[in-house]
């Protein structure tokens with residue numbers, strides 16, 4: 001477990017590590033929160049994290065791109081890149097309960113009025129209709145069971161203490177806040193900004209309603225999450241975050257949103273979100289606002305892709321024991337396109353895996369099944385497998401009239417066709433077999449050693 005993981009539950013150690021290694025772009029020039037900050041994050045995208053020290057009209061700095069590559073996600077979890085998925089699966093299987101602390105860095109300062117006026121919330125895209133809080137990790141709980149829930153949802157700033165929150169109807173936060181609204185009650189929630197990245201990843205896991213993401217976060221950190229009680233709500237939040245907003249979701253007060261960007265890189269018109277209000281903000285004395293560049297940008301895609309892939313791996317593994325790694329590709333916007341490895345698949349298993357993916361996560365559209373020699377996260381390798389191992393007339397399955405997620409770019413009348421590609425080797429397909437034409441391993445070993453002496457940087 002990395003230092004960033006076990007000893008420090010803020011996001012600061014990781015940012016400092018990036019800075020030391022030249023992976024943090026520090027911008028001291030003044031930037032406008034309207035579009036310019038967003039343009040900088042869009043340009044840098046996966047290449048680095050960015051810190052903005054001077055934002056026009058605000059004293060507070062901001063940062064973005066904390067988890068904009070799988071390398072950085074691996075670092076946040078303290079594992080090599082190829083162990084991210086198994087680390088997440090371990091955490092789902094072996095959750096760790098949080099601990100309560102009284103003295104919380106995130107409560108050094110408290111503010112009860114004009115709460116949002118201190119935050120340099122960016123306006124991101126041309127056709128959007130206002131500034132959005134995009135890195136808000138929302139903590140809530142089911143009043144009936146007392147079990148916690150953590151997730152993300154965008155919030156458009158409407159006034160000094162008010163936002164519109166856009167929650168998909170099937171998300172647990174949507175279900176819980178609707179239940180309260182049906183009883184005529186507002187629903188308490190806390191928005192956490194700048195928590196440890198392992199806590200952020202846990203919040204994106206697709207777990208069952210009632211499974212508390214904060215317990216998975218503890219397992220990912222390798223230590224119980226340090227929580228502190230909110231000042232005005234019966235909710236507990238990560239003590240070492242940057243900022244916490246305490247408020248209420250008013251599920252009976254719809255607010256038309258206007259166009260909003262989605263993961264697929266285009267705009268959606270979802271109609272109305274609902275009003276939410278804040279009565280208290282606590283923060284560190286020198287707090288920074290965390291920003292996630294939304295739309296088709298690396299951090300937004302990966303924060304969905306990596307946890308969704310782990311959730312699918314867990315779902316498939318319950319019935320297909322020979323499943324390998326599961327990837328959710330960036331080309332599929334980190335949401336819609338899945339690649340599943342299966343070791344020596346038996347007849348029918350590829351199609352079963354497709355069905356499980358479509359059943360488990362409504363947003364998934366394309367599923368490709370590959371053998372375990374194909375890296376599912378490598379788009380070139382997956383395209384090669386389709387070219388070399390698939391017969392389109394036999395190995396493509398199209399299932400039409402499936403329910404479409406509301407974010408599906410080609411949704412029409414509530415349904416969409418889903419497609420599965422079985423790109424695994426079939427015995428008997430090639431009389432020459434499937435062996436790769438390569439030099440034998442012994443020669444590779446000798447030449448690796450030789451080139452390593454001459455020009456090590458040329459080796460893969």
Ligand SMILES: Cc1cc2nc3c(=O)[nH]c(=O)nc-3n(C[C@H](O)[C@H](O)[C@H](O)COP(=O)(O)O)c2cc1C
Nearest residue numbers: 151152153154166167168171172204205206303304
């Ligand atoms: C950066 C980011 C932004 C997101 N924005 C939204 C959003 O605006 N609305 C929404 O309903 N879900 C959004 N999501 C997806 C949910 O947070 C995610 O599906 C979550 O797992 C749902 O929580 P649940 O499992 O408790 O239902 C976002 C996810 C990420 C990573």
